[in-house]
Amino acid sequence: MAVAFAISIIAVQAQQARTITPFDTNWKFSKGDANNAEQVSFSDAQWRTLDVPHDWSIEGPYDRGNPTGRGGGYLPAGIGWYRKIFTLEEADAKKLVFIEFDGVMANSEVWINGYHLGKRPNGYISFQYELTGHLNFGKGKTNILAVKADNSIQPSSRWYTGSGIYRHVRLITTGNIHVIYGGSYVTTSDITPGKATVHIQTTVTSELTGKQQNATIQTSITAPDGKTVASTETPQKIAGDANTAIAQQLNVTNPVLWDLDAPQLYKVVTKIIVDKKVVDEITTPFGIRTAVFEAATGFWLNGKNLKIKGVCLHHDGGAVGAAVPLSVWKRRFQLLKEAGVNGIRTSHAEESPEFLTLCDQMGLLVMDETFDTWEVKKSSAENGYNLNFKNWWEKDTRDIVMRDRNHPSVVIYSVGNEIHDNLNDSSGFHKYKMQQDLIHSLDPTRPVTMALFRPAISHAYENGLAEMMDVVGQNYRENELIAAHEAKPERKVIGTENTHVLSQWLALRDKPYMSGQFLWTGFDYLGEADWPKVVNGQGLYDRTGTPRAVAFQRESWWSDKPMVYVMRREQNAGAGDWISDWTPTDIDTYDEARIQVFSNCDEVELFLNDKSQGVKPRTSDNASPRTWSFPYEKGTLKAVARNSGKVVAEQELKTAGKPAKVVLSVDKRAIENNWDDVAYITATITDENGIPCLTADNKITFNITGAGVIAAVDNGDLSSAEPFIAKERWAYKGRCIAIIKANANSGKITVTATADGLKDGTATVEVKQ
Structure with a gap:
């Protein structure tokens, strides 16, 4: 029985049951293969010391001959090795220890103290390995974690992927009985203004083989204001060396809903208690909301009918490559929301966990997409996921859904983009259905679609495939999708990829049954470009965040301001x-x-x-x-x-006069000494009166003093092959940018921009604690 009170029924001994330690700092790195680098005895003294996330491909150089080709933007790929030395306290010997990677590009292999933990081909997947049994504990005893990232099999992608440990890493310790990876699942139902029912399923495992233990699953819900609003506990026998799923139900009175304008988030705090000791504890953010697709009226959020006004985004952040600080995404999301965007399609792979968390926090709807290919290859990506789909689709899909299913921003899954497998026979039907069925088994609360490619050729609207899909998605050719719905009005439909033209907006605006659309693209992205171009330029914004005309056109259609x-x-x-x-x-x-x-x-x-x-x-x-x-x-x-x-x-x-000076502007006045925090410095060439000179193309040099460093420079030129990790950049249409980071916990950062014949520009940023 659920009990709504703040104090637990069982008084437990205070202790830190689960520790999560950021594992990003002080790695050794070497570009190229290295024999026996997984061995403890291997010497990495000559390797470079760096922090991850790290994308070594973005360091360049650009070369038309690079095997990544047009898809990878002519940037380098290959093999990179990472090694990290760490110690553990003697007390940790009684705990379970795991290493968790948010993404390693690509074909990663991981070793601990020479023991091979496993391999993951898909560079977008988050994954975890258990280190227990292979570690050294106590003073003076070290451990070696080694990672090989092999992105040498090219061409592997139709867009830039990056290379290396390009997302965050963390070390986790728990008790012997613990919640499995992705094992907390929260859903809601019966939502009214006065009450909402919250369902919590917690999957627990025990490492004590052959033993059964009595445990208590203690769960509480924290409201957005930080107050505990409901709690319960469930006694449970936990079998040794097996998974046990515990279902609990709580009621939240007067719930505040997660919505686009007020994205309110609750938290479920789950404790596993054995003998009055907490042996594991996890926190799961979630939102209370309803999200429904209807055949006749499209998409509904919390009982309100609205259009999903979305954009497609690839995972790179421009000059920073695939290792994207969270504040880069925050800046991009803010710009997109100003243009009226309320949705993101993760095209065509998994984004980082913090990407989805930011969508939760900022009120953006997400189409969570898994793969760009199944078994049939695509041009410029002949050695892509098609090589791995058969053996890895189930494991990858399972990990994606279990990681992402608590995010209120995620309202629909997509299992493929413009798939070239034969969708007009039983094998194509089976490939789609096996993915949809697996997702439904893991998360029955969300529909599944895919981005159909020329369904008039695949006959998806006549052969029964469309009837299998929860929501029918199609790229472009909006009139075909309209005709498909009007031929069978019971079909739910959504535009999964669309251009910026007026007719495609009117197809969404004027057809009540059209749930939404996702423009190609929100921001320019690296790759998928023909030399001398190295960047795909179809974004509402270029990669520096400068809006194009289509951004203002879209704002005139999508924004209420x-x-x-x-x-x-x-x-x-x-x-x-x-x-x-x-x-x-x-x-x-x-x-x-x-x-x-x-x-x-x-x-x-x-x-x-x-x-x-x-x-x-x-x-x-x-x-x-x-x-x-x-x-x-x-x-x-x-x-x-x-x-x-x-x-x-x-x-x-x-009307501008002659170029006279460089004017610097800053997107924010203070940053933290945190890998995920950056500031954008925009250099604009103006005349004496401050009017921008958009034809100016001077080379601008950035100099920095104080508590910061220049992380990258960039401009909006699609054909610029200049290095990103530099201090100078040619202005393009009168502008270029520098991205800066703090390297101290306090102080001031001063950036000066100089150009021959122009007055200098200066900007300052404070570093805050």
Whole structure:
């Protein structure tokens, strides 16, 4: 029986039952293969000392001849070795010890003191090994953890993967009876304003072979405000050397829901008690919410019908490669939310655990995708997951779902992207169904889809495959998906990958049954580009976070906040790209300005040097940009947007003079001395009055003093093969960036940017405790 009170029924002895120790610092690293590097006697004295997460591929150099090719962005791959020496207290000898990796790229093998723990081909998978029985304890006794990451089998991916231990590592100790990896599963039901039922399933195992012990599973729920709101305990006999699943149920009164605007998170705290001692303890964050896909009306969150306005994201963070500090993702998510985005598709592999936690915390809906290929290869990735699917799909899928199923942000799984296996025969049906069935067995609360590729060719809409899918997903060709639903209205449908064009937005907006769409892509990503390009440039934002025109167009469609954004054709009389400035390259020949304005407001009035160029209401489709054409005059172009006659948004563009100085801006004024925290320094070349000079391409050098280092530099040029780990970068469209980290616990970081013939720019960042 569930009891709602804050004090446990059983008084337990205070002790630290489970310890989680970050294991990121002081690794030795060597690029290239090394015979016997797993052995304790091997000397790594000449190896480089570094901290992980670490991606050695991003260090370059770029080379058109690199075997990664267009998919891997022409960056290097190969074999890398990591070794870490560590000690353990004598008291730990009575505990179980595990090592947990969030991701190693790729084909990782792990040894402890020369003992081979295992291999994982898939570089995106989080995994755990038990070290118990292979360790040395006590003063003066050391242990050697060795990791081989082999990314040499190329081409392995249609996009950049990175190489090495590129995500976090941690050491875990527990008692002999403990919760298994991924063994805490929390779901909710019967949600009303007054009450919600919380179901907790805890899977426990015992290392005491042949013995059965009496244990108590003590569980409490902590509300978002930190108060304990319910608790219960269950006596349980734990069999030796076997898994035991314990089901518990608690009621939460007056629940606060996890929602997009208020992503409230609860926590389940589970303690395993034996003889009044806590032998293991884990905390599981979760959210109380309902998420439902309906055939006729699309997606519903907490009883509210809404469209999933999503983007696809790859796992790289631009200049930092695959080893992405969490604050990089936070900055990106903030930019995407400002444009009206509320969903993320993890294309086409597992993101890091903290990526999903951040989606939980920031209120983003997630399509959690597993694989890009099954058994049939794809171009530019002939040696990809297709080599491993047959032997590893079940283990990988199981680990993915058990790791991710408590995240309230995850609302749907996808088991494949544009799969090239034959989906018009029984083998294709079986491959899909075996994955969907496994996911349902591990997490029956969420639907499964896949991103169908040209279903008119695979006949997925006629041969019965679509009927097997919980939600039918299709990449592009929205009219086919619309026709598939209207032919069989019982089908639930979602756009799994979409372009930025107006017609595809209208297909979502105007069809109630369309659950959502995911744009390709939210941010530019490394790879999938033809030389001399090294970056795929289809993002709403480039890899530095600079928005493209499509970002403002999307904001005008997806955001509720009043906005206005002015663009002109770069060249005379409507030629060239759309840009947002008022400084033609050749003013003398630029006589006819073609203008488009993105806005979600009732009317927009355009002024050139304070002279009105006319007022334009919303277009007939309530989505197309408003356009003007008039003779060019240098000076000031101003757009004024109004709702019900009231000015709610404005933008000005001014003609720039000659480049005169470098101006630095910072995305935040304080950072912590933490691997996951960085600050972005943006260098903009302006004239004397501070007006950006978007045609300037000076080389900018960054110098740093104080309590920090330059982690990377970058610009938005798709064809730039400059090194990221450097102190200088050519400006592209008048801008480049430096990413900085703290290297002390307090102090000030000062960054100065210099360029020949321009005044220096300076910015400061505080390091906070």
